[in-house]
Amino acid sequence: MNKSSLVYWFPKIKGLGIPVPKTEIVPLTPEEIQTYHKCKEDTVFFSRLNEQVRRAIQERFQLPVFLKTDEYSNKHGWKETCFLNDLRNLDRNLAKIIEGSLTVDFLGPLPIEAMVVREFIPMKTGFHAFRGEMPVNPERRYFILNGRVECHHPYWIEDAVVKGTGKEKLPENWRHLAKSMNYESPEEIAILTGYAQRVARVMPEHWSIDFCKSLLKGWILIDMAEGDKSWHPSTCQYSSMPEESKEKPDFKLEKRE
Numbered sequence: 001m002n003k004s005s006l007v008y009w010f011p012k013i014k015g016l017g018i019p020v021p022k023t024e025i026v027p028l029t030p031e032e033i034q035t036y037h038k039c040k041e042d043t044v045f046f047s048r049l050n051e052q053v054r055r056a057i058q059e060r061f062q063l064p065v066f067l068k069t070d071e072y073s074n075k076h077g078w079k080e081t082c083f084l085n086d087l088r089n090l091d092r093n094l095a096k097i098i099e100g101s102l103t104v105d106f107l108g109p110l111p112i113e114a115m116v117v118r119e120f121i122p123m124k125t126g127f128h129a130f131r132g133e134m135p136v137n138p139e140r141r142y143f144i145l146n147g148r149v150e151c152h153h154p155y156w157i158e159d160a161v162v163k164g165t166g167k168e169k170l171p172e173n174w175r176h177l178a179k180s181m182n183y184e185s186p187e188e189i190a191i192l193t194g195y196a197q198r199v200a201r202v203m204p205e206h207w208s209i210d211f212c213k214s215l216l217k218g219w220i221l222i223d224m225a226e227g228d229k230s231w232h233p234s235t236c237q238y239s240s241m242p243e244e245s246k247e248k249p250d251f252k253l254e255k256r257e
Contacts, residue, residue, distance in 0.1 A: 002111045004225040005070040009203070016198045019220045021066065022119035024056045028112060036112055039102055046098075049115060050091055056117050057087065066118040067093055072110050074100035076164065078132030083120070122215040126177040129165040136161065138181040138213040140188075142196040143227050143238065147204040149196045150227075151238055152189070154182035155210065191219060199224075 001008050007025060014020055028036070032046050057065055064085035067073070074081040074097045080089075081096045094115065102109045123137035139155035158178050162170065171177070196209055199221075206227030211219045232239040 001113065002071070003205075004229065005111065005113050006068075006116055006223075007070045007113045009207075009224045012202055013199055013221065013224070016202065018195045018198060019214075019217055021121055021220065021222065022061070024060055024117045025070070025114045026052045026056055026117065027114045033112060036098065036102070037109055039109075046094075050094055053094065053115050053117060054087065054090055057084075057090075061117060061119065063087070064120040066120045067097060068116050068118070069097060069101050069110070069112050070114045070116055071112070072101045072104065073097060074104075076130040076132055076134055078130070078134040080132060083132075121217065121220060124181075124213045124215050126181045127171050127174050129161050129170060129174075131165075136178070136181070139222075140184070140192055140211045140219075141230065142192055142209045142211065143207070143230070143232070144196050144200040144203070144209065145206045145227060147200045149193050149200065150206075151232070151236055152184070152192065152196075153233055153236060154184065156182065157233065188219070195219070195221065 003009065006023075007027070010020075010023060010025075014023070026049065028046075028049060032049055035046070053067070057063070064083060067082050067084055077096055077100070081093055081100065084090060084093050097115075098112075101112060104110065123135060125135040125137050127136055128134060129136050136156055140152055141155050142152040143150040156178065158175060161174070161178065192211055195211070199207065199209055208225050208227050208230035209221060210223040212222045214220050
């Protein structure tokens with residue numbers, strides 16, 4: 001199993017006392033995984049899988065919910081992908097998430113083990129951006145290595161936002177809002193460093209951990225990935241690859257929620 005899969009890392013961290021969204025994992029069958037990897041750029045529709053996701057939502061959640069594969073959410077499409085507030089749109093949204101997972105990486109389809117339904121937690125949104133009017137929230141990425149915090153960064157860089165959206169579609173004060181969201185206070189750093197160290201105690205390898213600031217519940221751990229596959233800004237001392245070659249939080253490999 002790919003370690004960046006939520007199926008791998010979520011069971012290890014969900015009992016650490018760190019706030020996380022309520023999460024339901026709906027595994028794909030071996031046949032569905034095989035069908036997925038045989039497809040290239042076709043939209044995939046799995047009737048059994050869609051029905052299992054629908055049942056999980058109806059039995060365990062209230063709308064809206066957040067949808068993704070175990071690694072990918074196609075979040076920039078937001079209203080037609082990961083954000084679901086009407087069950088009549090479930091088949092469309094799942095198809096677009098899977099279609100994106102098939103095509104986002106020029107090296108081939110991203111791995112897939114499961115579809116994931118998550119509680120939708122309202123975040124402290126600054127503004128909306130990208131093609132699906134995605135809410136841009138205060139997000140942080142912490143890196144851990146050998147049981148300690150290596151570095152940390154705000155997630156949304158301003159150049160990525162304007163490039164992925166178009167200046168004309170953003171509010172006039174968006175840069176001010178982005179700078180405000182990206183400010184890391186000493187209190188915030190203390191909280192998130194503590195959370196990251198809890199993860200590092202049980203997962204001492206190299207990991208990136210993404211946190212998002214909710215409207216009412218404080219900082220929430222929303223995602224993790226193997227550290228050597230995750231993006232650092234070019235100003236970080238641990239940025240070992242040329243900036244143009246790395247995974248960015250806005251375009252290629254949109255694995256983050």
